[in-house]
Amino acid sequence: MVARICQGSDDTIKYIRKQLIYWGRRNFSHFPWRYETNNFHALIAELLLQRTKAEQVVAVYQRFKERFPDPSALSDASIQEIEAIISPLGLKWRAKFLLELGKRLTEEDGNIPCNILKLQELPGVGPYAAAAYISLHEGQRVPILDSNVVRFYGRFFGFETGPETRRDRTVLELAEHITPKRSFEDFNYGLLDFTRLICRPKPNHGICPISAKCALCGGAA
Numbered sequence: 457m458v459a460r461i462c463q464g465s466d467d468t469i470k471y472i473r474k475q476l477i478y479w480g481r482r483n484f485s486h487f488p489w490r491y492e493t494n495n496f497h498a499l500i501a502e503l504l505l506q507r508t509k510a511e512q513v514v515a516v517y518q519r520f521k522e523r524f525p526d527p528s529a530l531s532d533a534s535i536q537e538i539e540a541i542i543s544p545l546g547l548k549w550r551a552k553f554l555l556e557l558g559k560r561l562t563e564e565d566g567n568i569p570c571n572i573l574k575l576q577e578l579p580g581v582g583p584y585a586a587a588a589y590i591s592l593h594e595g596q597r598v599p600i601l602d603s604n605v606v607r608f609y610g611r612f613f614g615f616e617t618g619p620e621t622r623r624d625r626t627v628l629e630l631a632e633h634i635t636p637k638r639s640f641e642d643f644n645y646g647l648l649d650f651t652r653l654i655c656r657p658k659p660n661h662g663i664c665p666i667s668a669k670c671a672l673c674g675g676a677a
Contacts, residue, residue, distance in 0.1 A: 473636050479665045480646020495568050497521050498593040502585040508545045527566050530558030553580025570594050597640045599631035604651035614671030
């Protein structure tokens with residue numbers, strides 16, 4: 457699939473990159489974790505954001521930061537206290553992984569791996585959270601691929617998607633091919649905001665900056 461999509465489509469790939477970077481810089485969402493200098497809290501933010509709307513995370517994230525300034529404070533907490541803080545987000549089962557993460561990082565003197573594979577060895581850190589942390593908080597070029605991004609790629613290029621598509625090797629290769637070597641942070645932020653605000657489950661075609669070439673809109677991707 458990737459070979460078919462990418463063959464002879466360098467102009468289309470450049471078009472996606474240019475439009476999303478341009479749009480993203482002008483529609484940047486100023487969430488607090490995007491300015492976070494504390495790596496521990498930056499990683500926590502990416503864990504809280506999984507399967508949750510970003511707008512819902514803001515208040516919980518601020519409360520979490522105040523209560524748990526470092527991994528040691530988190531490691532000393534009870535499951536019940538962590539559950540109470542993250543309960544507005546649902547998925548309270550995350551409390552168990554957060555507690556385990558606090559204990560592991562305390563044992564490691566708070567050091568968080570900068571290697572994406574090593575990062576995924578930490579409790580509760582899956583491929584998406586690891587990629588988002590490495591790309592957006594460590595400044596390394598890593599493609600970001602969540603369900604929203606997969607939905608966008610499927611719509612734009614005209615292929616079917618499902619719950620497990622983000623794990624499909626060909627889609628991972630597509631994301632790798634599209635993510636630029638330069639300005640990848642701007643691209644990834646633009647991609648996240650675009651798929652949250654424009655290419656939603658019910659897309660906003662009227663204000664989409666790339667609808668002219670989107671297969672869903674009748675364009676020739």
